[in-house]
Amino acid sequence: MSDITVFFREMPDFMRNAALAGILCSIACGSMGSLAVVNRMVMFAGGIAHAAYGGVGLAFFLALSPFPVILCFSLFMAFLMAFFTLRKQDRADAIIGAIWSGGMAMGIVLLDLTPGYNVDLMTYLFGSMVAVPASELWLMAGMNVLILFALFLFSNQFVLLSYDREMALMKGVPVTFLHFLLVGLMTCAVVITMRAVGLLLVIALFSIPPHMAEKYCRSIWSMMLLSSILSMVFTICGIWLSYVYNISAGATIILLASIAFGLENLVSVCFKNRLKRPEGGNPPRPL
């Protein structure tokens, strides 16, 4: 049994890479996950993650390099979903369900039709954090820079878009463009993160830390920061525990996050009344 400080001092390279992957994923999932949660697009993100498997099948079937094919296929599917959910909000989940399952099924069938070795579905679901090469880390870092830059460039507009879309339309904010940009950034975050940590962990990191952070933050930016930090905590602790007990890293992280989520809900229910301010205030004072 190792002490956690000893663990960090004597960490093997692959573990260090796993930790770095975890940190980089936490930033991407913390920021895009926050936007997904406030825009009620977590199912959308889940849809992209599952449909991306169609891209995996396509890449192997056509004997092309996997990553570009997966990214393009996922972006295509995501923009398709975005197009259908832009107007008809109330049937959005049905459309997402169709693409979610259809995309994944397409991937499975194409892989069945491909002669030779196949991608292990378990790896796809849970990732292989301990097998992350350095090149992958650079890709993730680059994606994080892209996401943060886009968020910075359109910060005020993303806030209004997420908070009050009708008012955004009225104020002349380019809602359609930003909707598709949001979807595009989310797809990049999902697809690139998924390669390292697997589909399930992406969904967990997209939903659990932002949801925990939401009620304690006064701005979407602090929500993103808190989500990222929470993600990192879960990730690092999860990797350590998986190393010590020889269990799957991805699943351990998800379990930790879920337990923390449950505890936090319990605590906040107990202290619910302290969050509401008393009624009243000053009367309006025209000058």
Added chain:
Amino acid sequence: MKTLISEVVIEFRNVCFSYGQTPILADINLSVPFRDFLAIVGPNGGGKTTLLKLILGFLSPSQGSVTVLGMSPEEARSKIGYMPQRPSYNPSFPITVFDMVLSGRIKSGFFVRGYDKNDRKAAEYALELTGLTDYKNARMEELSGGQVQRALLARAVVNRPLVLLLDEPTANIDVNGKMQFTELFSHLNQDTTLIMVSHDLDLFSKGIKRIACVNHTLYLHAAPEKGGPSSSFRCPAKEVCPVELLTHLHFNGNGLNHV
């Protein structure tokens, strides 16, 4: 900027509007002068909200024309403050009251600059006007119904609009709050044209200069002469006109007090 404004702020000329085959508004003619305070009343489904949407340019008339500040409604949209009837915001979104009001200062277009000092000062002023300064840093989620209405009003006025459109602004507010809102509207009316859709007949006692009954057509009640309320209000609207109802039922010396 004020000197460039023509006397007539909003003009409807022979406007008709239909949703597909269903006619909503027919032959609407209306001229709203600067600093008017126009109340729009009428039965549900009679076209009150449609009228507001035509002013905002969200709908186009089937016939006739709508001019706002001498421009098309879409062009004038940035100079109009709007407080919608059913707020469309996301209730659990992490945002402070200040930032929510500040978002009313956002500029249209793709690449917009961030909020500057003037924007922040305007937001502070709007909050002070609506009595929400103490709640500046509170989350929107923490506000009561009445406070939310005040915050939405602050957002509608933060850009110093020339025209303010209010759709049922006092729907969730108690009597005390309503009186405060009425005073606020009178204050705003000093340099802003106000158009208010309201079912609230209590509000008719103060500040309102004209009343338009909209029920597919529009009938305008101009301000009565001082001291003589009921004779001026002979409304030919086929349905029971709420204005007539008010003057006949409530006239016991109080009636309609127009300034």
